[in-house]
Amino acid sequence: MxxxxxxxxxxxxxxxxxxxxxxxxxxxxxxxxxxxxxxxxxxxxxxxxxxxxxxxxxxxxxxxxxxxxxKTWRDYEWQVIDSEAVPPAMHLALDDILAQEVAAGRRAPTLRFWEWDRAAIIIGKFQSLKNEVDLEATREHGVEVIRRVTGGGAMFVEKGTAITYSLYAPTELVADMSFADSYAFLDNWVLKALNEIGIDAFYKPLNDITSSKGKIGGAAQKRYQRNTVLHHVTMAYDMDAAKMMQVLRIGREKLSDKGTASAAKRVDPVKSQTGMERRAVIDHMKKTFLDLNGGSEGAITAEEYAAAEKLVAEKFATQEWLTQIP
Structure with a gap:
């Protein structure tokens, strides 16, 4: 130079x-x-x-x-957001809005941690609602059902039982990788964070974070305008496996025909492997990301919240979106 x-x-x-x-x-x-x-x-x-x-x-x-x-993580001035608890549909709308803000250059690349305010099932964009969810059981247990913009399988979460985060990253960060390879690459920092607190976490293609004691979580992606990739992950912290098997039809087939004990083994929560409080795990994940990739604490703007609320009303809270047949 x-x-x-x-x-x-x-x-x-x-x-x-x-x-x-x-x-x-x-x-x-x-x-x-x-x-x-x-x-x-x-x-x-x-x-x-x-x-x-x-x-x-x-x-x-x-x-x-x-x-x-x-083209490296350190080439971007990351923001890390520890967002407040909001309704499930609002979280999905925020994902859409924040990804588009990054794609438009109005927001820096961002890592956002979610807080769930209630029990919910989040089905993938291409899934059939009736095939995946026992709607009668969700009404009985007070579980809200929503559909996200990314593919993949259904997830069951409750307040304080999951660790969910989203990355809104420039597509050029994964430009030289296959779609499959980008999954593991975008979660490498998470594996390091989990390893540091005693979990022998590793990636299982295509999109599972797992360990020798069972599955921990799963990832999904969406690309925006070829400028930004939305990559989000939900990990089990302290899962009620029995309730999950009641509200998810697919859970009954995948997890067990022998009862709850087998289900609990399949999706092994972070709490059982570390003994750490959920907030302490999240704080360690944030620190690991910042140490590896740089960045600073950020926040969602009032304008972004307003845009997300509008999107909830127009899309994510509508029956048309929830019940669409792929």
């Missing part, structure tokens, strides 16, 4: 430090990593330099984007 020029909407004191930042980049390889570039910048700046509105890391990301080599 030579003849570096940096411009942008930021503040810098003293202003002369901009020359030092440019000088730090002179002679670096064009494929230098974010870490290498940021380290070079930090090495040139005095301790009293104030960078306001940008960081050495953000300069590094901008440089790599300008050179067309931005």
């Amino acid at each position: 030579t003849n570096i020029q940096i411009a942008g909407d930021f503040f810098l004191e003293p202003a002369e430090a901009l020359d030092d930042i440019c000088a730090a980049l002179e002679g670096l390889p064009a494929d230098a990593s974010v870490e290498t570039i940021a380290k070079a910048i930090n090495g040139k700046l005095d301790n009293d330099v104030a960078m306001i509105g940008f960081t050495p890391e953000s300069v590094a990301i901008a440089v790599r984007r300008a050179l067309g080599v931005a």
Whole structure:
């Protein structure tokens, strides 16, 4: 890299430090990593330099984007959102809205953790409602049924029993991978986090996170405008297997013909393998993601919430969407 020029909407004191930042980049390889570039910048700046509105890391990301080599996790300024509990249909609408905001460039790539406020079954986009769900049992147990925009199988969750997260990532992050390979790649950080708390987690193609003691969770994806991939995962923390078998028809076939004990073995909750509180597991997952990929705490905007509420009314809460025949 030579003849570096940096411009942008930021503040810098003293202003002369901009020359030092440019000088730090002179002679670096064009494929230098974010870490290498940021380290070079930090090495040139005095301790009293104030960078306001940008960081050495953000300069590094901008440089790599300008050179067309931005395809690693660290090339993006991630936001991590620990979102509040909202109705199930609202979560699905938020997934759609936030993915489209990232695709349009109005939101940074984002990791969002969900909080469920009630029991729910979430069926895949291409599933038959009547084939998958015992509707009489859901009414008896007060379980809400919704349909998501991604494919895959039905999931049963209750308040405080699941760990669910969504990634809204640039498609270029997985541009050189097959669709199948992208699943495991986007969840590598999760496997590391689970390994660190004592779970021998590994990926089972196409979309299962599992361990030697049983399945932990499953993933699903949707691509938006070829710019963004929505990748979301639900993991069992403390599952009521007996209730799940009552409300999910497919659960009765897949899990067991011998009773609840066998079902509990098939989908082994995170709680039983770690003994950790659910919130502690989520906090560790957040820390692992930030340590590996960088980023900062973020939030859903009022405009995004409003757009999601509109989408709930127009799509995700309608019988037409729920009962569609694929």
